[in-house]
Amino acid sequence: MLDKFVTGTQFESYEDFYANLDILVPDNFNFAYDVVDEWARTDPDKLALVWVEEHGNSASFTFGDLKRESDRAAAFFQSVGLGKGDPVMLILKRRYQFWFCVLALHKLGAIAIPTTHLVTAKDIVYRNNAASVKSIVAVDEPAVLDNVDAAAPESPTLLHRISLGRARPGWHSLSEGMDKASSSLARMPTENGDTSLLYFTSGTTGMPKMVQHDFVYPLGHILTAKYWQNVEEGGLHLTVADTGWAKAAWGKIYGQWICGSAVFVYDYDRFLPTNLLGVISKYKVTSFCAPPTIYRFFIKENLRQYDFSALRSCVVAGEPLNPEVYHRFKSLTGLSLKEGYGQTEMTLAVAVYPWVEPKPGSMGLPSPGYDIDLLNEQGQSCEVGEKGEIVVRTDTRAPIGMFLGYHRDPELTGSVWHDGIYHTGDVAWRDEDGYLWFVGRTDDVIKSSGYRIGPFEVESALIEHPAVIECAVTAAPDEMPIGMPSCWLTCFEIGAESASFTRMTSS
Numbered sequence: 141m142l143d144k145f146v147t148g149t150q151f152e153s154y155e156d157f158y159a160n161l162d163i164l165v166p167d168n169f170n171f172a173y174d175v176v177d178e179w180a181r182t183d184p185d186k187l188a189l190v191w192v193e194e195h196g197n198s199a200s201f202t203f204g205d206l207k208r209e210s211d212r213a214a215a216f217f218q219s220v221g222l223g224k225g226d227p228v229m230l231i232l233k234r235r236y237q238f239w240f241c242v243l244a245l246h247k248l249g250a251i252a253i254p255t256t257h258l259v260t261a262k263d264i265v266y267r268n269n270a271a272s273v274k275s276i277v278a279v280d281e282p283a284v285l286d287n288v289d290a291a292a293p294e295s296p297t298l299l300h301r302i303s304l305g306r307a308r309p310g311w312h313s314l315s316e317g318m319d320k321a322s323s324s325l326a327r328m329p330t331e332n333g334d335t336s337l338l339y340f341t342s343g344t345t346g347m348p349k350m351v352q353h354d355f356v357y358p359l360g361h362i363l364t365a366k367y368w369q370n371v372e373e374g375g376l377h378l379t380v381a382d383t384g385w386a387k388a389a390w391g392k393i394y395g396q397w398i399c400g401s402a403v404f405v406y407d408y409d410r411f412l413p414t415n416l417l418g419v420i421s422k423y424k425v426t427s428f429c430a431p432p433t434i435y436r437f438f439i440k441e442n443l444r445q446y447d448f449s450a451l452r453s454c455v456v457a458g459e460p461l462n463p464e465v466y467h468r469f470k471s472l473t474g475l476s477l478k479e480g481y482g483q484t485e486m487t488l489a490v491a492v493y494p495w496v497e498p499k500p501g502s503m504g505l506p507s508p509g510y511d512i513d514l515l516n517e518q519g520q521s522c523e524v525g526e527k528g529e530i531v532v533r534t535d536t537r538a539p540i541g542m543f544l545g546y547h548r549d550p551e552l553t554g555s556v557w558h559d560g561i562y563h564t565g566d567v568a569w570r571d572e573d574g575y576l577w578f579v580g581r582t583d584d585v586i587k588s589s590g591y592r593i594g595p596f597e598v599e600s601a602l603i604e605h606p607a608v609i610e611c612a613v614t615a616a617p618d619e620m621p622i623g624m625p626s627c628w629l630t631c632f633e634i635g636a637e638s639a640s641f642t643r644m645t646s647s
Contacts, residue, residue: 141175142366142399145359149366154495154505157367161508163359163540170330171358172210172246175398180207188397190376191236192419193407199236203397206243209318211325213237213244216317220275220300224249224328227271227338229264231255231278231288231384234407237304237314238383239393241277246355249330253338256384257281261290266347268295271338271547275300277314285311332356338547339386341484350547351386351484358394360487360541363507365395368480368491370453373400375426380406380416380434386484387458391429401427413437417446424450431458435465435477443472455480455492460578463500479503481530481578483564486510487541489532490576502575503568509539514570515561527569527579535560 142149145164151157166174179186184204192198201209222228228250232238238254245252253271257279264287267273273295278284280303289310292298300312307313330336336355340348365371369379369391379391396403406419417438420428428451435456454469457480466477478492481503489512492504506512513521514528522528532539534557542562545553556563567579602611 141179142362145362145398151495154493157493157495158506158508163362165332165356165359165540168330169332169355169359170246171394172243173327176203176210176243177207179203179397187402189236189239189403189405190423191405191407192423194409194415201236206239208323209240210243210247212318212321212323213240214247214325215321216314217244217248219317219321220312222248222250222275225251226274227251227253229253229255229267229273229276231257231276231284233257233279234383234405235279235304236405246336247325247328249328249334251335251338254384254388255340256382257284259287261287264288264291265294267340268298271350272297274298275302277302280305330355335544339484349549349552352544352547354544357541360539361390361395362398364390364488365401366399367493368478368488369427369429369455370494371396371399371401371427372452375401376404376424377401377427378404378406378420378425380430413441417441420451421446421448426450427453429455429457432456432461432465435469439465439468439472448473451475457481461501466500485543486532486539499575502577504576505574514568522570524572525569527567529582530564530566530568532562532564533560534562
């Protein structure tokens with residue numbers, strides 16, 4: 141399958157790889173039809189998805205299964221009036237039905253909006269109205285369903301609420317609807333430039349931005365899966381990510397299936413390192429991706445008691461990697477952690493590729509198709525060792541997988557992408573070998589365990605409390621990460637003799 145979309149897969153060096161890799165983009169490409177259904181046609185029994193939840197329940201699906209189930213989901217969505225261009229929010233955690241639904245929406249030409257289950261009713265109202273959401277598909281958890289119901293009266297475009305299991309008043313049932321739906325679906329027309337995905341991502345000067353991706357976006361993750369994660373044909377890849385975050389697109393569907401690797405999903409609510417290590421060992425995971433927080437917990441365990449004989453590749457992204465974690469993990473497993481860098485707005489822009497010797501703490505070298513530069517405050521290219529903003533030069537062409545812009549906000553798009561340059565807002569420096577080293581943000585967005593936390597959003601929530609007159613949000617290092625977002629909040633009450641300090645953790 142991979143050979144259909146790249147000019148070649150064998151390269152002698154990083155320089156050869158950077159100069160000569162070319163991703164081929166077919167006309168009217170649709171991942172659901174042209175990858176998943178094509179696998180189902182040529183090798184229907186090929187393993188595609190292995191799902192295991194923390195209490196021991198499991199399920200596995202072939203590409204033939206995925207074609208059938210996504211066709212049924214698409215037919216059900218059609219029956220309730222969903223079609224091309226309709227925005228549909230998916231709050232599905234790590235349930236395997238997420239894959240049925242996102243493929244079904246791709247087939248219909250609808251717009252999938254993967255969303256974290258951490259959203260409150262207020263968050264849902266904002267997202268519904270910002271994107272004109274027509275339908276929400278949600279997990280059968282009272283807190284999630286109640287938040288959706290609470291948001292509905294203030295969401296005039298929301299016409300359909302769909303739960304995974306049994307219907308409740310005002311809701312359709314996905315399982316019941318799929319049981320009645322046809323498993324045969326004619327191909328719907330889509331175009332490469334149509335919007336297929338919207339991701340809400342946090343910023344610092346306003347509410348979350350809507351990152352808009354087209355139908356070509358999945359092809360950009362060939363870089364992610366094949367050349368960074370080093371997934372194997374017939375292998376089993378695990379990326380630690382909830383489906384509500386863009387990291388799921390990086391590691392749980394697109395590039396992995398193009399390369400012929402199955403995706404492993406560990407569905408859990410509470411992170412316990414021993415449980416995660418256990419499933420990696422038991423199910424013979426061959427490639428693994430997680431934020432540094434996960435590895436920091438791993439190295440505190442007795443790793444030698446686990447069978448990692450199948451594990452070939454481990455990569456890390458979401459936060460800078462501490463060299464101590466790199467060296468300790470390698471001494472215990474023999475595996476080198478390879479860093480990568482990108483954003484919700486793009487794909488893998490910088491990475492430690494197979495031909496690149498890792499430098500612990502460095503993001504690596506630029507990806508093919510990405511013309512990366514560092515600009516100082518004067519807008520000039522930085523010298524070796526000088527800190528500057530990471531930018532992507534797009535005056536000749538934008539990399540495959542680059543976002544279309546911020547949905548419905550041309551002014552915001554133009555503020556970061558103008559004069560042929562996309563400004564990432566991230567700061568780094570370059571060493572004498574061309575390796576990039578992450579420093580921080582040009583703004584004050586908080587990064588914790590791979591999550592982006594917008595101070596403005598937290599401030600907006602705090603200010604609603606009657607005891608809070610004014611507040612400011614900042615971050616402080618956490619020496620003992622707990623595997624979920626955390627930050628220090630300093631709340632100032634006007635006229636009070638002293639400030640109060642509150643530790644806030646979202647879960």
